[in-house]
Amino acid sequence: MSNRGAIGFGGFLLGLGAGYLILRELSLAIDSVAWVLIIIGGALVASALIRWARPGLEIHRIVGGIAGGLVFALILTQGLNFFTGIDSSNLPYSTTEHKTYTGASPQDSIYLRLGSMNGQITLTTWNREEYSIEATITARGTSQKEADDNLVKLGKELVKEETTSLQKLTLVYTSPIILNNPYQISLEIKMPVNAKLDLDLTTSNGVVTISNVDGGNVVIHTSNGALRLTNIKADTLRGSTSNGPVTGNVDAITCTLSTSNGPMTLQIPSKRSGTYTLSTSNGNVDVTMGATGEYRLDGATSNAEVTFNILNLTYSRNTKTSKAAQTTGYDSAQIQISVNIQTSNGPITVRRNISGF
Known part of the structure; x- marks a missing residue:
């Protein structure tokens, strides 16, 4: 590698490393991201002017490398979720529709797929053989007029x-408008308590709350919400x-939950065997197990401590952070619970509730 190439690459690594250490502690909104990009752009312009005034200096290579590293670190730590902040807040006119979907649900199994945007989803069950959305x-x-026209354009059947x-x-709201999305949708759902539910729920910029569900396959995705x-x-x-906590009590054969920039607080009743994979960044993880069953635990973090407050454990790896x-x-137990936890910049605590839930 030439000296000039080494200077630029070194600047890139410097920007990437420093940017990652700083930006991973933050959850940036679109305005904050804009300021970061303005600063990076200003640095590039300044380095170009210095190069024009003093052609012999190689400062522009260092600055260019650092700027590239910072942009990469921005995407690495924040993902592309900050683009969801490009919403309708700058559109002053609005119109609102309250729409109800209802029907009989006598079947033993129900599959519900919801695709929403910029709003919360709340789902629970009730003692009726019917659904309500x-x-x-x-x-x-x-x-x-534009607000009224936008409401008409939204696919909502x-x-x-x-x-x-x-x-x-299946209820998937389809918007013909990608940037500056003008829609905000909140959903309240009730499903029959005696039906086996398969759920596929997706939204953005909103909390998803689900309670009292006996399901087969349950899939939930949101961003910027709990x-x-x-x-x-x-x-x-x-x-x-992303940018939200994960909380609750869950009982699953296979469970995978993840977030970023948020804590996780979960209770696992341990009434049947299951495998739980939990991951976050910039947040603590606190798990309480039930009174029954035997456990296999694996936890790793950085800049914090892993604690297993459970008796009769045999460790195959035992350091402060892992x-x-x-x-x-465990190997001969009728109920086997396996829990794998990954986080950064937060402690991991696993305990057992000997009195049960």
Whole structure:
């Protein structure tokens, strides 16, 4: 590598390393990202002017490398989620529609797919053989006519397919507008408590709250919002968010939950065997296990401590920031709970509630 190339690459690594250490501690909104880009752009312009005034200096290579590293670190730590901040807040006119979808649900199994945007989803069950979806839809525009027109353009029809044993409900809101999205949609859903539920729920910039669900496959995705899971039982549970906490109590055969820039606080009743994979960044993870079953635990963090407050553990790895252990009798236990936890900049604590939940 030439000296000039080494200077530029060294600047890139310097910007990447420093940017990662700083930006991973932050959750940036679009305005903050804009200021970061302005600073980087200003530095590039300044280095170009210095090069023009003093052609012999190689400062522009250093600055260019650092700027490139900072941009890469920005994407690495914040992802592309900050683009969801490009929303309708600068559109002064609005119109709102309250839309209700209802129908009978006598089937034993229900598959519900929801695709929403810029709003919360709340789902629970009730003692009725019917479903209810209440939507509050707000469309914005630069004028009242544009707001009204935008509401008309939004695709918002429920598709229903049925057999004798399965009801399939699909409600995916489709927007013809990508940037400066003018829609905000909040959903309140009630499903039959006695039905086996398969759920596929997606939104952005909103909290997802699910309670009292007995499910098969449950998939939940949001961004810039919390996941709140109460009394969730599922064969498979997958949930992800960014810039929000994950909380609740879950019982699943296979469970994968992830977030960034948020803590995780979970209770696992341990009433049946299951594998739980939990990951976050810039947040602590606190897990309370049930009174029954045996456990295999694996936890790793950085800049914090891993603590397993469970008796009769045999450790295969035991350092301050990384531990792996299992309880005596795990291999022959009828109920085996495996928990794998990854985080950074936050402690991991796993404990056992001997009185049960």
